[in-house]
Amino acid sequence: MIPRGADAPRPPRATGAPDDGSARFSSVGARALARSDALASLPDPVPGLGPGDASRRVRRRA
Numbered sequence: 001m002i003p004r005g006a007d008a009p010r011p012p013r014a015t016g017a018p019d020d021g022s023a024r025f026s027s028v029g030a031r032a033l034a035r036s037d038a039l040a041s042l043p044d045p046v047p048g049l050g051p052g053d054a055s056r057r058v059r060r061r062a
Helices: 027-041 053-061
Strands: none
Touching: none
């Protein structure tokens, strides 16, 4: 007998990550998380300023 419903085996995720049940994010949340990780790995445009400081300064001047 083939298990169906809640007992059915789930297919592995296509993310390449091990399916240990820890990936509870929606696709939108996962995309936002990946984007924030990518932004955090970028170098600061102006050394000595934190992220967002340079853009705030430009907005104030305008």
